[in-house]
Amino acid sequence: MATEETLKSVRKVKQLEENNKRLRYLTIEELQRLLGCCSPHLKPIVLVSVNTGMRKGEILNLKWDQVDLRHNFILLDKTKNGERREIPINSTLKELFASMPRSLESECVFVDKNGKPYGNIKRGFHTALKKAGIRDFHFHDLRHTFASHLVMTGVDLPSVKELLGHKSLTMTLRYAHLSSGHKRKAVEMLDRVLSGSQSEKRVHNLFTFLKDDTQNENRKSLCDMVGASGFEPLIPCV
Numbered sequence: 415m416a417t418e419e420t421l422k423s424v425r426k427v428k429q430l431e432e433n434n435k436r437l438r439y440l441t442i443e444e445l446q447r448l449l450g451c452c453s454p455h456l457k458p459i460v461l462v463s464v465n466t467g468m469r470k471g472e473i474l475n476l477k478w479d480q481v482d483l484r485h486n487f488i489l490l491d492k493t494k495n496g497e498r499r500e501i502p503i504n505s506t507l508k509e510l511f512a513s514m515p516r517s518l519e520s521e522c523v524f525v526d527k528n529g530k531p532y533g534n535i536k537r538g539f540h541t542a543l544k545k546a547g548i549r550d551f552h553f554h555d556l557r558h559t560f561a562s563h564l565v566m567t568g569v570d571l572p573s574v575k576e577l578l579g580h581k582s583l584t585m586t587l588r589y590a591h592l593s594s595g596h597k598r599k600a601v602e603m604l605d606r607v608l609s610g611s612q613s614e615k616r617v618h619n620l621f622t623f624l625k626d627d628t629q630n631e632n633r634k635s636l637c638d639m640v641g642a643s644g645f646e647p648l649i650p651c652v
Contacts, residue, residue, distance in 0.1 A: 437588055438555045439562040440464075444548055451545035456538045458510055459524055460556065466501045467560035467578050470553050474532050477521040481511055490579075499579045565592040 440448065445464065452460055462473050472490055480489045486503040503511070511523070519529025526532060539553055557578070564574050571593075575586040 437558055437562070438551060439559040440548070440551070440555070442563075444546070445559065447546040448542060448548060451542040453538055453542070455524070455526070455532070456535060456542060458514065459532075459535060460539075460542075461510055462507060463553070463556040464560050465504055465507050467557050468501065469557060470535075474522075474524060474535070476523045478516060478523055479521065481523065483508060483511055497579065497581075501577065561586075561589050562592055565589045568593070 449457055449460060459473055462468060462476075463470070466488065468476075468488075468490075476488070480491075481503075482489065483503070486508060488501040488503060490499040490501065514523065517525045517529040519525070520531055522531040524532055535553070543549075543551055561574050561578055564577070565571070571583060571586050571590060574589065575583050578586065580586050
């Protein structure tokens with residue numbers, strides 16, 4: 415039987431709080447409006463964010479020698495968690511980077527008319543949000559937009575974790591609830607198999623199908639997803 419002292423100790427144990435951190439992301443329609451309201455210097459920065467999930471500091475400090483257009487990736491050596499990260503470049507970003515002029519005064523990708531890296535884009539970003547009629551949104555939420563749409567198109571959480579540079583999958587689980595459509599598709603397929611309308615052999619093939627389907631979905635980029643929805647075509651910032 416538990417002693418009174420033990421019971422007192424148990425009462426003092428607090429339940430772990432559920433992670434209710436902010437998760438705000440843009441719909442495709444909101445993203446179209448935002449890009450349409452961005453100034454010429456801001457639009458490429460926003461495009462990089464929603465196509466890579468990079469943090470604002472990583473984007474503003476990005477240097478040309480980190481952008482490999484031959485192999486289509488961005489190399490980040492100094493990340494928030496201290497680990498090296500390679501980020502794939504999709505067709506939208508490849509066209510963007512190829513169209514951008516390179517400054518002789520700076521190694522940075524994003525510079526002002528004097529060749530100096532942007533130190534603060536907060537005012538310009540807030541102006542674009544106001545024009546687009548978007549409320550309760552911060553630049554970091556573009557990172558959430560990237561991750562959220564990846565999950566909603568069926569990309570698995572471990573892949574999203576790698577793209578975001580999270581140290582643990584726990585940090586990425588905040589997006590798990592957005593994958594309900596993909597999970598529903600898998601369950602419906604299982605229902606058809608187990609209903610007896612298909613042969614016993616198909617039960618084994620189901621899991622091969624789900625594995626292959628997930629791998630195919632993982633190859634989709636955010637660019638491909640929004641492109642199919644009539645996403646605004648790239649406008650070079652020159």
